[in-house]
Amino acid sequence: MEHAATAPEPGPARVAELRRSRPRSPLLRFSALAGVALLVWAWAAGDIYESHLTAEQKGANLDRFLAKLTPAPVRESGDWSDFAPWAVRLLGEGRGAEAVLLTFALATAAAALSGVFALIFLPGAARNLANPDPLGIRGGRGGLAAAGWHAVSRCTRAFFVFTRSLPEYVLGFLLISVLGPDPWALVLALAVHNFGILGRLGAGVGENTPPGPARPVVAHGGGRLGAYLSALLPASFNRMVVYFFYRWETCVREATVLGMLGVVSLGYLITDAKSGRAFDQMVFFVLLGALIVLAGDLLSALVRRWLRYERT
């Protein structure tokens, strides 16, 4: 009751006092300033790539592109009923259907590969496991061992960030130059990048899982790996699978373009049509890619919803 008695009088003085005592963070201020500075610099520092095209040339390019945009048979006959047979031919003889299948296959193989490796590496990154006192249970060893466990967790995390920082397309290009035009190059490129992301997300899940069932395993001498395999992993299984499908969806999106590097997937057909100046086919395959991405999104959203609501 004493508290209520000392409650300050409302009024302008109180407002000013509240304003003075509002939480302030130098970091946030610095970040806002730095963000603005970054923006100004990015706008003001001139073109990154100097285009030598004049406005007329751009206009001419655009006219040529738009003129060739309607499907070739429709352009000749002026009848949109010619569209369907043309589309079917592109899917069949034009290898569109095959490319769709291979795009999905690429994404699935890569996502599965990255998932397996992320599961192997993530206990090393989860701070509650890679810790001298796993899950808060005294390990009883000091000094060097403690420093060692912290180093393990730091290094695994850094490794995840490093693999994550490598763009799939650049990795694909480099791996093709090493392995030759082999689907392995694209699968590995997708897998390496997603390994970093899944590993980090999985480590977060592992850290946020209630340690209740896992602690007795450690207390009875089951060790970190035992606790991870027998208690933490089953308890967080659904969330891990949700993340897997979330990454699978982005793999599908990325897989549509990886073919631009010259092997399988839709991207190859797109660049092929572009270099043949068949803009109608190019746009057709681009839209086919959009359909694939939407289908992947839909499928993954359905699975994720099912995992969230049916089985938790």
Add this chain to the structure above:
Amino acid sequence: MNGALQRCAGSRRATLLGIALAALLCGWLLGLDPRRLFADGTLGLAGEFFSAAFRPALSYEDPVPGAQPFLLAALRSLLDTLRFAVLAMAVAVPCGALLSFFASSAWWPDLRRHRALGLALRALHSTSRAAMAFARSIHELLWGLLFITAIGLSSEAAVIAVAIPYSGILAKIYSEMLEEHARDAQEALRSIGAGGLAAFAFGLLPRALPDIVSYTFYRLECALRTAAVFGFIGIETIGYRIRLASDEFHYREIWTYLYLLFALVALIEWWGAAIRRRLKT
């Protein structure tokens, strides 16, 4: 209880088995043969490439007289990469925020009293959802390719090509984040007479802000990678230099570029995490 546990374990096994079978089938479709990875020819070249990771270049492997020092040139292309990413995000974030605002129903006034307004808002809602889905379903590189074939290469076209799908993705995630947060504060504000917009701005938005900020940072990181990739279609970012170095088999230079990209990504990740911690408390 026991039966429920067993069912749970059973469906876990089924899920894992399903994923494993699908992956094996896909591997077979693609013709992936593990033996090919360990063939003598590939091992040699791969060994050469990956051993270069331990000794990244600090100067050109084939110095050309009069060229800019290697590290300086690498740093400059890294800054150009950052600049391209910042420009793309500067367009994508406002567009994405606007789209997600229109795609969310959280700020709508009480529609029972405004029939016509309700219809208009619903139409806006579906249009922006469709625009979001279309924008993000085409990969940024394909947008870039379309722009290049339609008008020709320029940095504005490339920035817009990245900004289109990015605003779609940002809008999708922003609106999901707005949906996910508890509505109690918003409803409390409404119950004491605040309008839809005010309750949204002061009841819901502050709660979702930490998530929104950290996702935006993640997207900036993605924009950096995309900027690097756009080097492969001619914009002079770090990817352009990676490609040139690769054409001349200068693997050690490539690793320097990759490490620089990693440093920038790590810096941004660290910055975003620090901001998130401050916003949450």
